[in-house]
Amino acid sequence: MDFGIFAVLAQDGITNGAVYALLAMALVLVFSVTRIIFLPQGEFIGFGALTVAALQSGQFPRLVWMLMAVGVLTFLVEIGSALRQRRYKPLPRRHLMWSGIENLAYPTLVWVLARGLEWQGMPMVVQILFTLGITVPLGIMLYRIAFQPMAEASVLVLLIVAVGVHFALLGMGLFIFGPEGSTTQAFTDWSAEIGALMVSGQSVVVLGVSACLIALLYLFFDRSLYGKALRATAVNRKGAQLVGIGTTQAGRMAFGLAAALGTLAGTLIAPLNTVGYDTGFVVALKGFVAAIVGGLASYPLAAAGAVLVGLLESYSSFWASAYKEVIVFTLIIPVLAWRSLVSGHGDEE
Amino acid sequence: MKISTKKLQWLLFGWFFLFPFLPVPGYWITIGNYIGLYSIVTLGLVLLTGIGGLTSFGQAAFVGLGAYTTGYLATAFGLSPWLGLLIGLAVSALAAGLIGSVTVRLSGHFLPLATIAWGLSLFYLFGTLEFLGKYDGLSGIPALSLFGIDLSAPRVMYGLIWFCLGGCVWLVLNLLNSRPGRAIRALAKGKTMPEAMGIHTAQYKILIFVLAALMASLSGWLYAHLQRSVSATPFGLHMGIEYLFMAVVGGVGHVWGAILGAVVMTGLKSQLQDLLPLLLGSQGNFEIVVFGVLIVLLLLWAPDGLWPRIAAVWARFNPPEPEVVAPAIAPDGYGDMARRAKPAANSVILEINEARKQFGGLVAVKDMTFEIRAGEVVGLIGPNGAGKSTMFNLVTGVLPASSGEIRFLGERIDQLGSRRIVQMGIGRSFQHVHLVPQLSVLENVAMGAHLRGRTSPLTAALRLDRHEEAQLLFLAAEQIRRVGLGDYMHTPAGSLALGQQRILEIARALCTDPVLLLLDEPAAGLRLKEKEALADLIRQLKREGMSVLLVEHDMDFVMGLTDRLVVMEFGSKIAEGLPAEIQNNEAVLAAYLGGIE
Numbered sequence: 001m002d003f004g005i006f007a008v009l010a011q012d013g014i015t016n017g018a019v020y021a022l023l024a025m026a027l028v029l030v031f032s033v034t035r036i037i038f039l040p041q042g043e044f045i046g047f048g049a050l051t052v053a054a055l056q057s058g059q060f061p062r063l064v065w066m067l068m069a070v071g072v073l074t075f076l077v078e079i080g081s082a083l084r085q086r087r088y089k090p091l092p093r094r095h096l097m098w099s100g101i102e103n104l105a106y107p108t109l110v111w112v113l114a115r116g117l118e119w120q121g122m123p124m125v126v127q128i129l130f131t132l133g134i135t136v137p138l139g140i141m142l143y144r145i146a147f148q149p150m151a152e153a154s155v156l157v158l159l160i161v162a163v164g165v166h167f168a169l170l171g172m173g174l175f176i177f178g179p180e181g182s183t184t185q186a187f188t189d190w191s192a193e194i195g196a197l198m199v200s201g202q203s204v205v206v207l208g209v210s211a212c213l214i215a216l217l218y219l220f221f222d223r224s225l226y227g228k229a230l231r232a233t234a235v236n237r238k239g240a241q242l243v244g245i246g247t248t249q250a251g252r253m254a255f256g257l258a259a260a261l262g263t264l265a266g267t268l269i270a271p272l273n274t275v276g277y278d279t280g281f282v283v284a285l286k287g288f289v290a291a292i293v294g295g296l297a298s299y300p301l302a303a304a305g306a307v308l309v310g311l312l313e314s315y316s317s318f319w320a321s322a323y324k325e326v327i328v329f330t331l332i333i334p335v336l337a338w339r340s341l342v343s344g345h346g347d348e349e
Numbered sequence: 350m351k352i353s354t355k356k357l358q359w360l361l362f363g364w365f366f367l368f369p370f371l372p373v374p375g376y377w378i379t380i381g382n383y384i385g386l387y388s389i390v391t392l393g394l395v396l397l398t399g400i401g402g403l404t405s406f407g408q409a410a411f412v413g414l415g416a417y418t419t420g421y422l423a424t425a426f427g428l429s430p431w432l433g434l435l436i437g438l439a440v441s442a443l444a445a446g447l448i449g450s451v452t453v454r455l456s457g458h459f460l461p462l463a464t465i466a467w468g469l470s471l472f473y474l475f476g477t478l479e480f481l482g483k484y485d486g487l488s489g490i491p492a493l494s495l496f497g498i499d500l501s502a503p504r505v506m507y508g509l510i511w512f513c514l515g516g517c518v519w520l521v522l523n524l525l526n527s528r529p530g531r532a533i534r535a536l537a538k539g540k541t542m543p544e545a546m547g548i549h550t551a552q553y554k555i556l557i558f559v560l561a562a563l564m565a566s567l568s569g570w571l572y573a574h575l576q577r578s579v580s581a582t583p584f585g586l587h588m589g590i591e592y593l594f595m596a597v598v599g600g601v602g603h604v605w606g607a608i609l610g611a612v613v614m615t616g617l618k619s620q621l622q623d624l625l626p627l628l629l630g631s632q633g634n635f636e637i638v639v640f641g642v643l644i645v646l647l648l649l650w651a652p653d654g655l656w657p658r659i660a661a662v663w664a665r666f667n668p669p670e671p672e673v674v675a676p677a678i679a680p681d682g683y684g685d686m687a688r689r690a691k692p693a694a695n696s697v698i699l700e701i702n703e704a705r706k707q708f709g710g711l712v713a714v715k716d717m718t719f720e721i722r723a724g725e726v727v728g729l730i731g732p733n734g735a736g737k738s739t740m741f742n743l744v745t746g747v748l749p750a751s752s753g754e755i756r757f758l759g760e761r762i763d764q765l766g767s768r769r770i771v772q773m774g775i776g777r778s779f780q781h782v783h784l785v786p787q788l789s790v791l792e793n794v795a796m797g798a799h800l801r802g803r804t805s806p807l808t809a810a811l812r813l814d815r816h817e818e819a820q821l822l823f824l825a826a827e828q829i830r831r832v833g834l835g836d837y838m839h840t841p842a843g844s845l846a847l848g849q850q851r852i853l854e855i856a857r858a859l860c861t862d863p864v865l866l867l868l869d870e871p872a873a874g875l876r877l878k879e880k881e882a883l884a885d886l887i888r889q890l891k892r893e894g895m896s897v898l899l900v901e902h903d904m905d906f907v908m909g910l911t912d913r914l915v916v917m918e919f920g921s922k923i924a925e926g927l928p929a930e931i932q933n934n935e936a937v938l939a940a941y942l943g944g945i946e
Contacts, residue, residue: 037461146645153652156404159461160597161645163590168641175635285469285586292462322477329470336463337451 008198009314015203017310018210019265023287024302025217026261031291032234033254035155036147039162041287042280043169044135044262046177049270050277051131053182058120062176063134064111071103074141078103081149103141110134124187128267132260139259140252147255148248152237166281173277181276184267206268213261218299230254286313289332305335354669358605362518365511369504378503382575384608384615385510389568391595391607392517393561398593399601400525401557402537403453404461406589407468411562413475413584414441415569420487420579421480430493434570438563445562446555453554468589476581486580493574506575513571514608517564520810521604526673527809527818528795528802533557534785535796541747542783544767547800547861556806598647600654602787609656617643671839673792675826680819686801689774689862691894692723692758698865698896699744699775703753704763706739713739715920716753721865726887726897728907728928731917732940737900738780740917741869744898745777746770758864772800776863778854780870786843790834790853793842795825797860828856832886848879852886865896872906884910904941908932916940 023041030038047063054061078099082091110133119127146165150157190201221227233240233250241247262284266275269283286309293305309328316327368381390408398404418440419433428436452463476484492501493509500509524530532553535543543550573579591614599610621636651658692698699721706714714736721727731737742748744755746767755763762770771777776797784793798821804814829838832852837845842853851871858866868887872880880903887897887910901907907914907928914931916924918940924931931937 149649150652153648156398156461156593156601157597157648157652160594161648163594164641164644164648166641167644168638171635171638171641175638285465288462289466292466323473325473326470326477329466329473332466333448333451333463336455336466 005318009318010311011199011203013311013314014307015206015310016313017290017307018207019268019283019306020287020290020309021214021303021306022210022261022265022268023284024290024306025214025299026258027284027288027291028299028302029217029221029261030254030258033230034143034147034151034158034251035234036158036162037155038255038258039159039166039281039284040142040169041258041262042282042284043166043173043277044139044259045266045269045280045283046173046275046277047135047138048128048131048263048266049184049275049279050177050182050266051134052124052127052267052270053184053275055119055122055127055130056124056184057182061114061119061131061134063138064107064114066172066176067110067134067138068107070138070141070145071107074144075099075103077145102137106137124185128264131267132263135259135263136256139255143251143255148251151247151251170278170281177277179276181274181279182270183272183274184270186271202271209264209268213264214299214303221299286328289328292332293335354663354667355672362515362605362608366508369507375503378507380615380619382503382507382510384611385507385514386568386572386575387592387595387611387615388514388608389510389517389571390565390592391599391611392514392521392604393564394592394596395599395601395604395607396521396525396533397557397561398596399603399606400537401533401554403554403558404593405464405558405561406461406586406593407448407464407471408561408565408592409584409586409588410468410471411441411445411565412569412572412588413471413579413581414444414562415566416573416579416584417475417481417487417569418566419570420490420573423490424487425480430491430570430574434567437566437570441562441566442559445559449555449558449562453558454551464589465586468586472581472585475584482580484581486578488578490573490577490579492577503575506571510571510575513567517567518604518608523812524806524810525604527814528799528804528821529553529556529806529809531792531796532799534788534792538783538785541767542779543796545745545747545771545777545779546796546857547768547771548796549768560806594644598644598654600656600658603654603656603660606654606656609659610654613655671789671791673789673795673822675791675822675838676819679823680816682816683820683823686820686824689864692864694724694894695722697721698723698758699898700754700756701740701744702756704740704743704750704755705752706736706743706748707751712920714743714750717917717920717922719915719922719925721896721898723864723896724891724894725913726891726899726911728899728901728911728914729917730901730904730907730914733902735902735917735940736920737902737917738869739920741777741867741900744770745775745867771861771863774862774864775867776858776861776865777867778851778858778869778871780873782847782850782854784842784850784853787841789839790829790837790842790845791822791825791839793853794829794856794860795821797828797857798824800861825856825860828859829853831859832856833882846879848875848882851875851879852883855886863895865898866890867898867900869900870902871899872901872903880906 026041027038030036051061051063078096082096113130119130142165146161147158150161186202187205188201192199221231229240229245230250230253232243233245233247237247262280265283266280269275273279287306290306290309291302293301293308312331313324313328317324320327365381369378390412394405394408415437418437419430422428422433422436423430448467452460452467455463475481481487492499493506494500500506525533532543532548535546535548536550536553540550572583595610595614596607597610598613599608600606618636618640621639625635625639697720701717701719703716703718704714705712705716717740729737729740739748743750743763746762746765746769750763753763754761757770757773757775760773762773801824802817802821804817808814826838829835832855834849834852834856837849842850845853855866855868855871871883875883884906887899890897899907899911911928914926914928915922916931916934916937923936923940924934926934
């Protein structure tokens with residue numbers, strides 16, 4: 001292998017790794033705040049990429065329908081739980097009003113915007129922001145409907161619920177977007193030659209965006225008081241509630257952020273890869289592997305793990321392309337054994 | 350006519366065998382075949398995840414190992430499928446043993462993640478290997494035949510599959526209701542308690558991992574010869590997740606829940622696949638949406654799964670009989686059970702010499718020296734944080750000592766693990782009780798008798814252990830009567846009051862036939878009456894010749910009870926002597942009440 005190929009593979013691996021890193025961040029975030037292994041992460045990749053693609057081709061982004069439907073459902077769930085608690089406390093009118101704004105009025109506003117504006121010619125950044133405006137509330141609503149009522153359940157039960165949500169979203173994805181995949185326009189056609197290596201603008205954008213987001217998340221969780229409060233809910237929900245941390249707020253925020261990161265990951269890979277409604281699952285699994293390397297707890301380690309997975313995948317696809325997945329998923333076992341040894345005793349109930 | 354719940358369960362199961370004789374469409378038989386196949390895998394998961402506490406997403410990969418092994422051997426070498434079954438089981442056991450020895454030691458959420466990883470890598474391996482036909486798989490696998498009788502018809506295969514399932518259920522139920530079964534049930538409570546009963550937790554974890562893999566492999570073998578072809582898709586992660594689904598929906602800790610889960614999930618899915626396109630049109634994939642939504646709703650309604658719900662309703666009409674009952678009179682050979690020789694009265698049994706434990710810069714136990722003589726009740730007291738519990742952990746082998754010596758009956762034990770130490774004759778209780786709450790008092794106490802029996806998992810599964818089992822249960826019942834809990838023999842341990850649970854733990858420790866009994870803050874959190882009962886029990890044990898080391902910080906409790914007191918503060922011994930002397934010792938008063946400077 002000469003240096004040129006080596007460098008191209010490295011660039012490829014690092015670029016993919018950066019996307020895996022975003023997904024790993026989201027998984028770590030959700031798990032550490034809510035103890036949910038967020039398998040539906042992958043669906044947001046498809047939702048994000050396909051919605052941007054729809055906007056670019058001048059079609060109506062049909063995900064808005066889903067936002068409206070799930071919004072109505074969420075509002076009904078809110079009313080239901082308020083009615084059930086009527087015996088103990090008065091109807092929380094203000095809360096219900098906010099819920100109405102959030103789950104009914106906002107989706108309608110999004111629908112009006114989607115119908116009323118000419119999205120096709122807009123700058124890509126605006127299109128992505130609009131897509132985030134659809135997916136992030138969707139993530140928060142999902143938390144409200146499926147996970148908030150059973151926030152105290154065991155990790156296993158939460159995981160099974162997550163799988164249920166994954167199935168539901170996957171089926172909806174097929175219905176909304178159809179079986180065909182799409183690609184989106186490139187972010188930039190800039191490229192530069194450094195020595196033997198062609199550096200593509202796409203790679204630079206992906207790396208830059210990922211690096212910024214990772215740095216922000218790291219600073220938020222490790223340096224800010226609010227970030228630390230979120231981590232406290234993961235360690236001990238009851239304890240966190242007793243010292244005045246809103247665990248529900250924390251869960252909403254985690255799901256919103258995870259939806260945003262998934263959507264961004266989708267839009268970052270869409271210019272180079274065809275993304276279908278079901279592409280996300282395997283991509284998210286690789287992010288998952290990366291998150292495991294970080295022990296589902298450490299952001300910088302998860303990022304390092306993601307780059308490792310990207311590089312591993314890139315080089316193994318050069319030497320033994322058929323075995324690329326086998327290699328990626330097998331190498332995780334020694335890493336896990338090592339992480340488990342390092343983290344020491346932790347299997348008491 | 351009153352029928353026992355146990356018989357009723359088997360009777361209900363028996364109805365499934367009538368199914369193929371009914372004039373039902375072939376499609377139903379196919380569904381029934383799949384339910385049987387899935388149930389076998391799910392049963393393994395119940396054992397592994399529900400009872401042993403090890404979550405696995407990778408069972409589908411073991412189904413694949415079983416299916417591919419027999420498929421490959423039959424198509425490439427023309428080997429008999431029956432030989433393929435044996436080789437498939439061997440391959441799966443080997444693979445599970447290998448994977449298990451690396452991964453089951455993983456703690457917390459690392460294990461389920463690891464199972465995802467190896468599940469995926471085995472799946473991709475099936476799909477890439479040239480000799481397994483890559484993603485097309487293998488076809489032309491022969492049908493089964495037995496003594497020249499062709500078994501290829503789906504209705505015949507149905508019988509075979511459900512026969513295998515029934516066999517597995519029988520074996521698993523037998524296994525769970527035995528000495529190794531109690532060890533498996535103890536696993537879910539972490540490592541400290543089972544190890545303190547002499548249970549080799551790592552070995553038992555690998556055992557249930559291999560057993561679950563064997564059942565998965567059997568299901569794969571049946572699948573291969575039912576379908577007559579195999580390809581990688583049904584052995585992927587999605588299937589692995591679905592098996593776990595069935596187990597959780599049925600009720601993850603319940604053997605019959607495995608079948609219920611498989612019936613509900615498979616039935617639901619096939620009904621949805623038929624029904625929804627009629628209602629909503631064939632565009633889209635609605636069954637998976639509805640399926641996902643139903644799962645979420647079901648778990649919101651019954652977070653523990655369906656079987657416990659049904660069992661609770663049934664129990665209202667027909668209160669359950671205790672499943673495990675000790676024999677009323679001593680079984681044959683009970684008097685000949687090995688018992689430890691009692692040490693000579695007043696000889697030194699535990700000798701602690703300059704024992705020290707350091708955690709980084711913190712010296713938790715600082716060069717402690719004291720001894721215990723046979724027949725003595727010694728109290729180790731001190732204010733909170735004095736290092737009593739660490740000292741306790743050094744003697745029971747939960748922690749190794751950093752330096753110094755601890756000798757028991759003349760042998761050094763300061764570097765031994767708790768499993769080895771309980772074998773030598775030190776029994777213990779826990780400050781925070783470690784019980785399996787849903788099991789009866791008898792079953793919990795019988796966990797302590799683990800080292801008194803030798804039954805292997807195989808003999809237990811085949812129900813050849815009944816003689817020894819009767820001895821162990823009688824032994825446990827004797828200890829329960831000894832501590833005065835005889836009226837609660839069949840009560841679930843979780844429903845006892847805290848004081849009774851502590852006493853239960855003492856009975857469990859007595860089952861190990863100890864020379865020395867270590868009690869960790871047995872009076873903490875007890876009401877006055879409970880404390881009095883506990884003190885009476887300890888006095889009674891002393892009269893019977895037991896040596897006891899009591900770790901406490903309740904002065905009143907230990908004063909009238911102990912022969913001698915050792916007082917600790919900041920990791921060091923500050924006083925030792927008769928209770929009356931300690932009461933007037935100035936250093937002790939200063940430690941407890943604050944000094945007068």
